[in-house]
Amino acid sequence: MNDLTEYAKQLDGSDEAERIYAAEDIGYLNDPDGVPVLLERLGKESARAVRDVIFQALIRIDSDAAIEGSIRLLGNEDPQIRNQAVDVLRNKGARSIPFLNTAMRDGDKNVKKLVLDILSGVPASGTEEIYSAALSDQDQNVVITAVENLGRIRAEEFRSRIEDLLRPGAHPMLISACLEALAGIGNESSLISIRGCMHTFATLPDFQFVSYLKAIAALGSAREFAEVEALLGVCGSHLRPAILSTLVAIHPRCPSLNASESLLSKLRIVIESGDPPKCRYQAVRAMGIWSTRSDVFQLLVSCLSSNERLVRLAAAEAIRMSERPELERVLSAHARRETDVEVLEALSC
Amino acid sequence: MLTRAPYQTISAEHLEKLGQQIYRKLGLYFDDKKNYFLKTRVAKRMAALGIDDPNDYVFLVSYADTNGLEMQALANLVTTNETYMFREYDQLQGFANHCLPEVLSAKQDRGEKSLRIWCAGCSSGEEAYTLAMIVQEVFPQSQSWDCKIVATDIDENMLRKVAAARYEQRSINDVPQEYKDKYLVAEDDGYVVRRRTAALVEPRHLNLNDRMALRAMRGFDFIFCRNVLIYFDDLSRKSVVDHFYNALNPGGYIFLGHSESIGRVTTAFKLKRFENHLVYVKE
Amino acid sequence: MSAKKTILIVDDSEFVRSYHSYILEEANFQVITAVDGSDGLEKLYTNSCDLVLSDINMSNMDGYEFIRRIRADKKYTALPIIIVSTESEARDKMKGFEAGANLYIVKPSSPEMMVENIRMVLVAD
Numbered sequence: 001m002n003d004l005t006e007y008a009k010q011l012d013g014s015d016e017a018e019r020i021y022a023a024e025d026i027g028y029l030n031d032p033d034g035v036p037v038l039l040e041r042l043g044k045e046s047a048r049a050v051r052d053v054i055f056q057a058l059i060r061i062d063s064d065a066a067i068e069g070s071i072r073l074l075g076n077e078d079p080q081i082r083n084q085a086v087d088v089l090r091n092k093g094a095r096s097i098p099f100l101n102t103a104m105r106d107g108d109k110n111v112k113k114l115v116l117d118i119l120s121g122v123p124a125s126g127t128e129e130i131y132s133a134a135l136s137d138q139d140q141n142v143v144i145t146a147v148e149n150l151g152r153i154r155a156e157e158f159r160s161r162i163e164d165l166l167r168p169g170a171h172p173m174l175i176s177a178c179l180e181a182l183a184g185i186g187n188e189s190s191l192i193s194i195r196g197c198m199h200t201f202a203t204l205p206d207f208q209f210v211s212y213l214k215a216i217a218a219l220g221s222a223r224e225f226a227e228v229e230a231l232l233g234v235c236g237s238h239l240r241p242a243i244l245s246t247l248v249a250i251h252p253r254c255p256s257l258n259a260s261e262s263l264l265s266k267l268r269i270v271i272e273s274g275d276p277p278k279c280r281y282q283a284v285r286a287m288g289i290w291s292t293r294s295d296v297f298q299l300l301v302s303c304l305s306s307n308e309r310l311v312r313l314a315a316a317e318a319i320r321m322s323e324r325p326e327l328e329r330v331l332s333a334h335a336r337r338e339t340d341v342e343v344l345e346a347l348s349c
Numbered sequence: 350m351l352t353r354a355p356y357q358t359i360s361a362e363h364l365e366k367l368g369q370q371i372y373r374k375l376g377l378y379f380d381d382k383k384n385y386f387l388k389t390r391v392a393k394r395m396a397a398l399g400i401d402d403p404n405d406y407v408f409l410v411s412y413a414d415t416n417g418l419e420m421q422a423l424a425n426l427v428t429t430n431e432t433y434m435f436r437e438y439d440q441l442q443g444f445a446n447h448c449l450p451e452v453l454s455a456k457q458d459r460g461e462k463s464l465r466i467w468c469a470g471c472s473s474g475e476e477a478y479t480l481a482m483i484v485q486e487v488f489p490q491s492q493s494w495d496c497k498i499v500a501t502d503i504d505e506n507m508l509r510k511v512a513a514a515r516y517e518q519r520s521i522n523d524v525p526q527e528y529k530d531k532y533l534v535a536e537d538d539g540y541v542v543r544r545r546t547a548a549l550v551e552p553r554h555l556n557l558n559d560r561m562a563l564r565a566m567r568g569f570d571f572i573f574c575r576n577v578l579i580y581f582d583d584l585s586r587k588s589v590v591d592h593f594y595n596a597l598n599p600g601g602y603i604f605l606g607h608s609e610s611i612g613r614v615t616t617a618f619k620l621k622r623f624e625n626h627l628v629y630v631k632e
Numbered sequence: 633m634s635a636k637k638t639i640l641i642v643d644d645s646e647f648v649r650s651y652h653s654y655i656l657e658e659a660n661f662q663v664i665t666a667v668d669g670s671d672g673l674e675k676l677y678t679n680s681c682d683l684v685l686s687d688i689n690m691s692n693m694d695g696y697e698f699i700r701r702i703r704a705d706k707k708y709t710a711l712p713i714i715i716v717s718t719e720s721e722a723r724d725k726m727k728g729f730e731a732g733a734n735l736y737i738v739k740p741s742s743p744e745m746m747v748e749n750i751r752m753v754l755v756a757d
Contacts, residue, residue: 121412176654206654345385
């Protein structure tokens with residue numbers, strides 16, 4: 001009896017541990033004939049631990065049979081099996097792409113979505129056909145998932161297709177997905193498309209606003225800085241972290257921008273207010289941009305003594321941007337009194 | 350013009366994305382209370398690689414790190430390799446106050462008188478002897494039971510240190526005084542574990558990548574494998590944890606490092622909560 | 633004024649987690665997120681949550697298993713759970729209810745509908 005036959009027999013045994021060992025051994029055998037054996041067992045195996053090892057074995061078997069078998073599992077009724085098959089195919093990497101192409105062409109909307117989930121961990125090369133089809137798909141989820149992936153894998157070649165999807169009246173989730181993707185791969189023309197679709201800040205619902213700000217943070221310049229600054233005292237407090245991080249992100253692209261007294265005043269209000277600590281952290285960090293100013297420097301020094309840990313941490317980070325001669329003396333003095341490990345590290349770096 | 354240090358450009362969003370990748374690929378969980386800690390380590394890696402834009406680093410870790418080398422380099426910076434007695438005290442409290450009494454009580458009900466603990470990747474043995482002290486403290490009857498803490502490691506030099514049971518001051522700084530008095534003896538520049546306690550620990554050579562050797566490990570009530578598996582690749586880590594599952598008796602507990610997530614590696618174990626401790630058990 | 637309700641969002645898509653978070657924060661909920669069922673269980677056990685919003689297709693631990701494990705814990709038999717999934721067949725919804733979900737929403741849902749459904753389930757609770 002050859003090894004595979006022996007392992008196949010053990011795989012049907014009554015002892016769970018023995019079935020686990022058998023599946024593992026079939027994987028290490030790396031024989032394509034092991035694939036149908038594993039898949040057959042999967043069809044009747046109820047123990048999660050054994051199923052897990054079967055899928056690990058499919059990863060180890062270096063053959064197209066394992067890929068084809070896993071693709072067939074994408075339509076399985078059991079989500080554990082479907083999702084484990086996704087993991088196997090992800091592990092197979094570029095080798096699975098031709099098979100995924102076929103699945104994308106022939107599969108239903110659920111399979112198409114899973115194909116895109118598989119590709120979410122894979123760089124773009126070789127997948128253009130799949131994404132091109134996905135962006136034109138009738139199902140919104142397929143399109144949205146494709147857009148999300150393309151932004152993350154920096155597929156700039158799809159930039160204009162994503163810009164084209166930005167249309168007033170498109171599903172809000174699709175619009176947000178496009179905005180966030182363009183934050184990663186957009187350029188000046190993207191900003192024009194975005195502004196064309198979004199019109200003004202005033203008309204945007206808050207939930208879309210954050211995605212819009214991400215795109216502005218990545219692509220905006222002085223004009224957008226002024227517009228975003230104006231929102232700080234107007235928008236709800238839950239939007240302040242996004243507004244503040246947008247200002248911090250835009251500034252390096254227009255370093256000569258001076259802070260208006262109005263902006264500094266608004267930042268002070270956030271720092272000293274009862275806003276959540278994360279928000280105050282962002283405001284202090286934003287202040288750091290202008291830390292060469294004496295008044296800002298003094299404010300940051302006072303923040304080093306705040307009761308709120310995140311404010312102290314932000315101040316320790318922000319104040320270093322000032323490069324003032326008294327900086328090290330100030331940091332050392334506060335380091336001697338600081339008890340929080342992270343803030344101490346920030347003061348001591 | 351102000352120049353920003355690299356870490357100044359790393360945003361909360363970058364850290365969130367990197368945190369997810371670390372969780373996905375190493376099974377390590379970082380919450381946002383450790384953002385500054387993570388930020389500075391990421392900045393170090395960026396500087397080492399000559400990367401200025403944190404977006405480029407996120408992309409590298411997410412999509413261009415095919416051999417997992419960059420994730421390992423980051424892992425080496427975000428984890429501490431030091432080993433000392435009573436490390437991760439909170440977790441040991443959960444073990445001592447809840448899990449161990451529960452297992453012992455169940456065994457007593459069944460008329461069993463054995464307790465087996467596996468300390469996997471034991472290094473120089475501080476953890477194994479910590480567990481030995483806790484067992485003797487929580488369960489004085491362990492003297493009349495068949496109790497064994499199997500301390501395994503791939504490194505023979507480390508196993509010799511385990512056998513010697515002799516430690517310097519820095520290894521015992523966190524040992525509570527009453528434990529020091531009862532279970533350790535000051536000698537020369539360090540401390541020796543008292544013989545009665547040291548006898549609970551059995552050093553044994555074992556390579557966690559040797560699946561046949563792992564299969565031979567069965568019948569344990571507790572497995573400790575803390576801050577070891579983060580250095581394994583995904584598939585190997587899963588394989589080891591699957592073997593841990595088989596090695597445990599039903600009702601047995603597994604402990605990884607306090608920020609390592611068992612749930613990320615396998616769903617075979619069940620999550621339980623005792624007060625503010627989360628633990629994983631084989632049902 | 634009553635305290636904000638906390639919603640745990642469980643989805644393996646970073647974008648979906650963010651998008652739903654923005655919607656719920658605008659509707660004055662506090663939000664915690666998790667990347668899959670395992671992460672969701674740990675977050676549930678370490679935070680006080682008033683409602684769970686969960687996807688189905690997730691690596692590691694899928695939504696049905698996640699919900700079954702929640703319901704297996706006596707402490708959470710009444711916790712409101714809403715599935716938000718791309719799967720739209722009747723059999724998927726049936727499975728969701730069998731696992732223990734209170735409601736099943738097919739995504740993408742309109743933000744208004746999502747918030748309305750959440751409020752309805754919380755009131756019923």
